[in-house]
Amino acid sequence: MAGDFMLVDISSLRIHPGQTRDYELTAKLDDIIYGGERLSFDSPIHLQLNLTNIDHVIHVKGKIQADLQLKCARCISLFSYHLETEVHGEFHKEKNTETLNPEREDYVYFYSGNTIDLTDMVVENILLDFPMKVVCCEDCKGLCPICGTNLNEYQCNCHENDIDPRLAVLQKLVNTSTGKEG
Numbered sequence: 001m002a003g004d005f006m007l008v009d010i011s012s013l014r015i016h017p018g019q020t021r022d023y024e025l026t027a028k029l030d031d032i033i034y035g036g037e038r039l040s041f042d043s044p045i046h047l048q049l050n051l052t053n054i055d056h057v058i059h060v061k062g063k064i065q066a067d068l069q070l071k072c073a074r075c076i077s078l079f080s081y082h083l084e085t086e087v088h089g090e091f092h093k094e095k096n097t098e099t100l101n102p103e104r105e106d107y108v109y110f111y112s113g114n115t116i117d118l119t120d121m122v123v124e125n126i127l128l129d130f131p132m133k134v135v136c137c138e139d140c141k142g143l144c145p146i147c148g149t150n151l152n153e154y155q156c157n158c159h160e161n162d163i164d165p166r167l168a169v170l171q172k173l174v175n176t177s178t179g180k181e182g
């Protein structure tokens with residue numbers, strides 16, 4: 001995976017069970033393809049994490065802040081969406097055994113050596129908390145169903161021409177009568 005790796009040095013932490021450490025890091029994340037849509041980030045992701053070594057398993061918990069570029073479900077324009085979500089995971093030391101469980105449990109990741117790579121955990125946590133439909137603002141007017149104009153930007157004439165049929169009849173009467181007199 002290109003971009004910055006979200007690597008954390010745990011050389012000291014991993015040999016001291018019971019030890020806990022706080023980390024704060026900022027990293028760029030590649031676009032994520034999710035449900036056929038490309039999710040890109042407006043700015044680097046910010047992570048505030050607490051890592052604890054419990055019986056040689058590194059438990060990670062904390063907070064992710066990210067600005068995603070998303071498409072509004074109503075007006076389909078792109079806007080910046082601020083995502084703040086909790087993150088958690090546990091990193092087990094990778095073992096070279098044949099009994100490797102092919103079905104990894106949720107929130108379980110692996111590390112080897114003195115670093116853990118947070119990328120998978122961060123991406124999975126973002127997607128877990130990801131809203132299916134988002135709108136650019138609460139009162140987004142969306143698109144005109146007739147001409148497709150973005151009603152946040154322009155007011156089209158579609159609704160003005162859509163006169164109540166009873167009024168249309170009156171309008172006609174007025175027109176014909178004035179026509180006769182004139």
Ligand SMILES: [Zn+2]
Binds near residue numbers: 072077135136
């Ligand atoms: Zn919108």
Ligand SMILES: [Zn+2]
Binds near residue numbers: 145147148
């Ligand atoms: Zn219209």
